[in-house]
Amino acid sequence: MLPEPPPGCSRRTFLVHALATAGALSAAPLAALGVPLLRVENVSRLYAVEVARIAAPTSTDDVVRALREWPGQVAIGGGRYSMGGQIGIVGGLHLDMRAMKRVLWLRPADRRVRVQAGITWRDLQDVLDAKNLSVRTMQSYANFTVGGAASVNAHGRYVGHGPMGQSVRALQLVLADGSVREADRDHNTELLRAALGGYGAVGVITEVELDLEDNVKIERHIEELRLSAYPNYFARHVLDDPACVMHNADLLPPRFDTPVAITWRQSDKPLTRKQRLVPRGQSYKVQRDALWAITELPYAAKLRRPAIEVARRARPEVAWRNHEASLDVASLEPYSRHLSTYALNEFFVPPRHFESFVREMALILRNRHVEAVNVSIRHSPADTLSLLPWAHEEVFSFVLFYKQRSSADAQRAVGSWTRELIDATLRNEGRYYLPYQLHATKEQFERAYPEVARLRQLKREVDPQGRFSNELWRKYL
Numbered sequence: 001m002l003p004e005p006p007p008g009c010s011r012r013t014f015l016v017h018a019l020a021t022a023g024a025l026s027a028a029p030l031a032a033l034g035v036p037l038l039r040v041e042n043v044s045r046l047y048a049v050e051v052a053r054i055a056a057p058t059s060t061d062d063v064v065r066a067l068r069e070w071p072g073q074v075a076i077g078g079g080r081y082s083m084g085g086q087i088g089i090v091g092g093l094h095l096d097m098r099a100m101k102r103v104l105w106l107r108p109a110d111r112r113v114r115v116q117a118g119i120t121w122r123d124l125q126d127v128l129d130a131k132n133l134s135v136r137t138m139q140s141y142a143n144f145t146v147g148g149a150a151s152v153n154a155h156g157r158y159v160g161h162g163p164m165g166q167s168v169r170a171l172q173l174v175l176a177d178g179s180v181r182e183a184d185r186d187h188n189t190e191l192l193r194a195a196l197g198g199y200g201a202v203g204v205i206t207e208v209e210l211d212l213e214d215n216v217k218i219e220r221h222i223e224e225l226r227l228s229a230y231p232n233y234f235a236r237h238v239l240d241d242p243a244c245v246m247h248n249a250d251l252l253p254p255r256f257d258t259p260v261a262i263t264w265r266q267s268d269k270p271l272t273r274k275q276r277l278v279p280r281g282q283s284y285k286v287q288r289d290a291l292w293a294i295t296e297l298p299y300a301a302k303l304r305r306p307a308i309e310v311a312r313r314a315r316p317e318v319a320w321r322n323h324e325a326s327l328d329v330a331s332l333e334p335y336s337r338h339l340s341t342y343a344l345n346e347f348f349v350p351p352r353h354f355e356s357f358v359r360e361m362a363l364i365l366r367n368r369h370v371e372a373v374n375v376s377i378r379h380s381p382a383d384t385l386s387l388l389p390w391a392h393e394e395v396f397s398f399v400l401f402y403k404q405r406s407s408a409d410a411q412r413a414v415g416s417w418t419r420e421l422i423d424a425t426l427r428n429e430g431r432y433y434l435p436y437q438l439h440a441t442k443e444q445f446e447r448a449y450p451e452v453a454r455l456r457q458l459k460r461e462v463d464p465q466g467r468f469s470n471e472l473w474r475k476y477l
Ligand SMILES: Cc1cc2nc3c(=O)[nH]c(=O)nc-3n(C[C@H](O)[C@H](O)[C@H](O)COP(=O)(O)OP(=O)(O)OC[C@H]3O[C@@H](n4cnc5c(N)ncnc54)[C@H](O)[C@@H]3O)c2cc1C
Pocket: 043, 075, 076, 077, 078, 079, 080, 081, 082, 083, 086, 087, 097, 117, 118, 138, 139, 140, 141, 143, 144, 145, 146, 147, 148, 149, 151, 152, 153, 154, 155, 156, 199, 200, 201, 203, 204, 205, 206, 329, 332, 344, 435, 470
């Protein structure tokens, strides 16, 4: 029998806490107790998670308090652009970090900044741009939070940089017992390594200290290549050229065999785009209509190659690096995600398997009638810092952007071809990215990330009750 609740605590709250402590809290018993469930959604509108409580801290002290007041499981959310329930745990506390968005200090001479983890890249860019400084490494769009980016160890199009963790000098973490730790390359280094790409498994990242770079003018060059020529072209004309700042190459359906390489090189030419940053709040009607047409109208898809040729022959674009780094995901947002949604998948494969992987991937995408918009190729050197590296050696990455229907049948089909693509990746000694839908089997996850054994061990040391979790870790950890 349960003991009496302490004074000031209702019987129902006490029962919820007792169930949470026993790890027995899930949506079903909560509903039976009459506790209202709160839905935490992600951008794809798939896999909403029903949680028992949401807290929106504005300071590290608030995070400590929220953890001390809630005895059950805790999941952490930033910009909510992960797609498989990585930001919520059923019946748990959701820490919404978006109100922790202050710049704590900026040292332009050292090219260093310290921020609260819930700030978005775009908000940080406003502050940095005034000093003509840039984020060193971030994703291709600026809507993500710095803490969310660190927790997935995100990467962008920056030549030679690899994951963002390489530009993290230090983190402040709040652990499961409410203690606050500073982690850097000399202190609590294993915590730093586990937090970068750790998807909130070891603690809440409350502050992040980052390396910065100068904002420079960059010029766009577009080139079409043969598939087999691309790795050599990349090594000689992009990676070895210190003037190259950003690079990716797009593969288009249905053949996925002619990479269109887009390289931004440092330049002294006059700007063709005068704005320093992408303005906020635009409607992006043209881009959104084009995206709809590409996936719905066969003749529109056929116009893509001629459009690339026009862009290639046109006057080169010259822009500020901060402008190209402040793209807004609103330009990709469909008018509705009710019947269908856009999603991502990403695979990392060493250069020696580049061509064989692309050919296998193209076959699967065609055979399974995947509504692919494109596959963007990027590159990363080996990551020797994070505990769960997606780049365990030098890799090319393949970002698949696709449309899918929202029905259960469509989701099953996406699951089935995603697993085929993961098998192809594993056959080619590669890994897949974890912020997307949770279609991988447990066995595929273990094969892709054998280092998870060390994460499990560390978690037992710093979070023995398994308080930090989410739907990703509930399935795989
Ligand atoms: C349109 C689009 C484009 C994308 N482009 C890229 C790209 O170019 N490169 C790339 O690498 N990825 C890309 N992604 C994936 C994206 O980087 C990840 O989804 C990333 O997590 C987004 O950051 P977020 O702030 O939305 O994090 P969320 O989705 O909110 O969280 C992601 C994970 O981090 C954890 N987390 C968040 N904040 C904290 C914190 N403060 N402390 C501890 N854990 C925390 C969460 O629990 C969760 O597990 C893209 C996604 C979309 C939708």
